Amino acid sequence: MIERKISRFGVFFLIFMLPLCVFAQKGEKIQTIVIDAGHGGKDTGALGKVTNEKTLNLAVALKFGAYIEENLPDVKVIYTRKTDKFVELSERAAIANRNNADVFVSIHCNSTGTPNSAYGAETFVMGESKNEKNLEVAKKENAAILLEDNTDAYDNFDPNSTEAYILFSLSQSLYQSQSLDLAGKVQKQFASKGRHNRGVQQAGFLVLWKTSMPSILVELGFINHAKEEQFLNSEKGQTQLALALYRAFEEYKREFEAENSTTSKPVINEKKEKTEKNTVSDIYFTVQFASRDKKVSSPDKTFSGVKEVDVYEYNGAFRYVSGKFTSKDAAMKRQSEVRALGYKDAFVIAFINGERGTIKQAEEALKK
Ligand SMILES: [Zn+2]
Structure with a gap:
């Protein structure tokens, strides 16, 4: 049987x-x-x-x-x-x-x-x-x-x-x-x-x-x-x-998604001169800590304690971020600070030429 x-x-x-x-x-x-x-x-x-x-x-x-x-x-x-x-x-x-x-x-x-x-x-x-x-x-x-x-x-x-x-x-x-x-x-x-x-x-x-x-x-x-x-x-x-x-x-x-992102299309602008040194405005790390359907009227009050709050729109929602950093380590430090304020799901993301990318993509781009 x-x-x-x-x-x-x-x-x-x-x-x-x-x-x-x-x-x-x-x-x-x-x-x-x-x-x-x-x-x-x-x-x-x-x-x-x-x-x-x-x-x-x-x-x-x-x-x-x-x-x-x-x-x-x-x-x-x-x-x-x-x-x-x-x-x-x-x-x-x-x-x-x-x-x-x-x-x-x-x-x-x-x-x-x-x-x-x-x-x-x-x-x-x-x-x-x-x-x-x-x-x-x-x-x-x-x-x-x-x-x-x-x-x-x-x-x-x-x-x-x-x-x-x-x-x-x-x-x-x-x-x-x-x-x-x-x-x-x-x-x-x-x-x-x-x-x-x-x-x-x-x-x-x-x-x-x-x-x-x-x-x-x-x-x-x-x-x-x-x-x-x-x-x-x-x-x-x-x-x-x-x-x-x-x-x-x-x-x-x-x-x-971070692990699988290396095979995805690079967000980096291919036309960019490779000899040109990247600056913070081209590639930076930041800490995303909140997401809202509607734009918050006074972010400083709403997210009191969080430093250098900025916002961007992604997939139909407003994402709130803290800081702009040229290194991942500095961003990780900010991530700990933001998490300690109660935003336990805060995480590091990167921007590459104005587009949201992963840490890996940014690190790759910075090497060039
Ligand atoms: Zn059961």
């Missing part, structure tokens, strides 16, 4: 997964994210004393998406559900694949057999569960398919059979390093807000199984831990969790 499953999966892997490896490199920009609020409708997920998992998952998912829509206008946010409705696990992955998403984030809450025992947050990537505890989390989340009318998509997968999970030992490598990177950033954000950090884990989740992009499953906390349920159910808790997810995603996107 197991043998049959492995060989069928082996065929599936050769036909569908290997060709994907060739195209494993996504685009140069993170343009689309699919946010998946776990469970919904007839599937309530884990139960707490005063609420249930599907409700908490949706609340945090919508907040997380709203932060992206507000602050990263170049990213398209797609939700697998925006209301209390049932969506099959295979359809959640299919939504991400159909929309050619760059990132997939599935949001859940944990629970254990013994109430008030375990607590804290953990983030999973697709992989082979290395211990019983992770396997149990996957079994619980995968059990959602038992409520589905048609389970053809899962190839007779029995979510409660430990043996069935051997399938997943083969299907982890494609986007695993990027998924681990994003998962690590999420946990770092949770920990920075004092959440108990249960770390980055691996297990076989059906909802992540067939996604063809970096994908993570976040367990926000334990709904059957009374104190944690209170936190998960509070406006403050949900805001904190959604912000942590947003900051992790923003950092992931920023780093990904």
